[in-house]
Amino acid sequence: MPTGVPIEIDGLSKHFGGVTAVDDLSFTVQPGRVTGFLGPNGAGKTTTLRVLLGLVRASQGTATFGGQRYRELERPLETVGAALEAASFHPGRTARNHLAISAAAGGVARSRVGEVLDLVGMTPYADRRVGGFSMGMRQRLGLANTLLGDPGVLVLDEPINGLDPEGIRWIRGFLQQLAGEGRTVLVSSHLLSEVQQSVDRVVIIAKGRLVHEGTLAELETDSLPRVVVDSPDRPALAAALEAEGLEFTTGRQGLIVDEPDPARIGHLAFVAGVELHALARQKSALEDSFLNLVGEQGVSADDGGADAPEPTSATKATDTADDAAAEHPSPPDEPEPTDGKGAE
């Protein structure tokens, strides 16, 4: 059974012309767990993964598998299985032939092709051309490709995109199983809700910078749960809340109160004689917390009442990064690990 090695991103930056896609990013992904790599579209997730896989050159920093760059891996397909977004297949080639080509190039036994097709349930479509495949089928084929070398590390970019509900349930169980076998599993997504049931840890980035690294539980406690309350007489309700010294904002469905306990709000409304027609704990604390983290810096700062170290450090990172970008408007031409082995 292949065991995973940690993925280590260390001080990674990538500039495309004047645009900074990834900005001094550092995090570690440990084996034996499913780690979610989250951030809104354009946050730099795909760029980070492409640097990690040797497809894009880093401007600064390193991204390694147990200390080795992708290009330095002796047998890359047997160490790392990767499926990237924009699943790239020649439309005129069959699923089986795609896998056979990867297997040939990566030195993997041809017999693995049939095995991985079985694993992802693609055997009935194996000899059809990919041009006619649905998004879900392409995702499954991409996943089959990652499993060819039975690798200890899996890097999947938006693997849930385009899957039907049955497929989503299947892949969640599958990823858990792979992590349970001791593999390192990194799954990117722009939707927290998409992965929150299947990941153990999360790495959240926004605008190329790290904003949170830890467990989902930590993320949840970062944002205090709040209560949504509404009354036909909102001014009276607001007055009652103010009398108790509670902070609140006005939302679409009522007043959002910075107080975790609905009972307390219900009681003070009752005492004040204010009629209520809604009183509930805000459900999406996790999603809220996520959106705050990846949203505008201002939102994070407002939110950071008690102890919110992430927004603060993110703000610091902004300043340093902006300075750095100003000093180096064009990316320095970093010497790369030579791939000119054709000369041998």
Next chain:
Amino acid sequence: MRFLPAIGAEFAKIFTTRMWWVLALILFVYIGLLAGGLAAFFGWLVANPEESGAGGATAIPPEADLAGLMYSFATSVGYVFPVLLGALAVTSEFRHQTLTPTFLANPHRAVVLWAKFAALFVVGGVVFGVIGWAASIGPAAGALALSDLDPALDDPETWAMVGRGILAMALWAAVGVGLGALVPNQVAAIVIVIAFTQFVEPILRLVATLNDVTAEIGKYLPGAASDALVGASFYSIAAMGSGEILEWWQGGLVLAAIAVATTLIGYFTSWRRDVT
């Protein structure tokens, strides 16, 4: 290192889409009709010299040259097909974003590119060379024999020419790889191949013969080098009196140098770039 698996994968890439046999089929039909048709026409002219008009006597090359001329259409006209195959082998990796799985399976990009070069060289010769020359020799030899002209099939020089022609087709496929790496945009690459081979170079070669200095340069044009390598061609006879033609081995070296140089430059300009 890892060169043989890489070549294996490149062969598999060529033969797992329909492009190779579509191009090979067009090559076969086109060259067969051209060589067979012209051989029949010349056969008829020889049988009816009075029909060939005023300067008729000079228009028809001697018999042995005639056979070689007809056969060499395989390369002198058909070379565009291996070039296209080679160029498409590279540009389709960019167009369909298959560079991602390609470089994931083998992150040593130079190895991948030279493996492609080698695989296309072999397919250009063994598949396109053999099919092209079979397409020209079969119908043309038949038509010549029917007109009581010598098909020269028992002449070892004919078969030496066939061998050089197949080598030329192999080299042209490799030139296509270099061109595809230089111009990764598939549409642009196809337009360049068609425009250069069918239009620009024939004109350049004709214009070059007008002056001694340009004629000296013109013989290094890829098409001229290819004709020199094969040793008989429609153009070398059409460009009467130029006399400026390389030795066959020099022609082969020029073509090989073009293939290697374009591939090397393409490696540094496009192949090493970020794959996003």
